[in-house]
Amino acid sequence: MKAVIYTKYGAPSVLKLVDIEKPKPKDNEILVKICATTVTSGDTRLRSSNFPPVAWLLVRLMFGLFKPKKEILGHELSGIVEAVGKVVTKYKVGDEVIATPTMLSTGSYTEYICIPQERKKGVLGLKPKSLDFKEAAALPVGGMTALFLLLKAKLGTGQEVLVYGASGSVGSYAIQIAKEQGARVVAVCSSSNFEMVTALGADSAIDYRKQDYSLLEKKFDIVFDAVGKTSKPKAKKVLKQGGSFVTVKSITSPKQEHLNKLCELAETGNVRPYIDKCFPLSEMVAAHEYVDKGQKKGNVVIEIAN
Helix, strand or coil: CEEEECCCCCCHHHCEEEECCCCCCCCCEEEEEEEEEECCHHHHHHHHCCCCHHHHHHHHHHHCCCCCCCCCCCCCEEEEEEEECCCCCCCCCCCEEEECCCCCCCCCCECEEEEECCCCCCCEEECCCCCCHHHHHCCHHHHHHHHHHHHHCCCCCCCEEEEECCCEHHHHHHHHHHHHCCCEEEEEECHHHHHHHHHHCCCEEEECCCCCHHHCCCCEEEEEECCCCCCHHHHHCCEEEEEEEEECCCCCCCCHHHHHHHHHHHHCCCCCCCEEEEEEHHHHHHHHHHHHCCCCCEEEEEECCC
């Protein structure tokens, strides 16, 4: 089977398309034929080893000091169950699924993957019928992060929410989840993305390059930093008394319940992944180059199988 691997850290050119052995499911695993995956910011950071100096050594010790321990990147996927282990009861051949291969020995930049039906880390569930495989592949990581942080901030009906970095993957989900809960949303992004965030449900938008959100007279119940590029001291200037600041820079631990909720929201049409560009597996280098530019809208998807 085909897979994209990297054996050293660096620019997108370190990614190579190779042939590797197709895995066989263990008794408690399902074999998934992957239809689509994505290029997340986590993938590009791991590939380049681009981490803050204070965290660099710790991250390298975790993921490989001199070269990557895990040669196949990819944090989320959609696909079809092709085979099941003999003790698997939750899934059957032909089921359409979505998953995050967190903590597995391999990522999702490959044609097939084996996933345990019961997992302590990562999530696995049936694909929402309302989404195609490309959309479904982009649902777990950004969607669960947004949902986890909004729940942490105690999102409620009628609240005022500011989403900083609203046009990225996490931000695009934060807008939709907040609106579904009856909040009013101000999106902070570039003016070229105003049409996108408004279509997702934002009530208004401001261009971060032309206006400093911390100088707004309006006060918010939640300031959601979806890109890790603002700060709590700055957010406090526009937070109401008792308001919450949440950021993707904090440790998040989404669970199966978060994926289940996202799938419900997708089925009812209240959440839909925004797809910026799609690339075939053979053009993974170009996909990473595009994401490295830092201007993607929503999600970048890799098509692996139809």
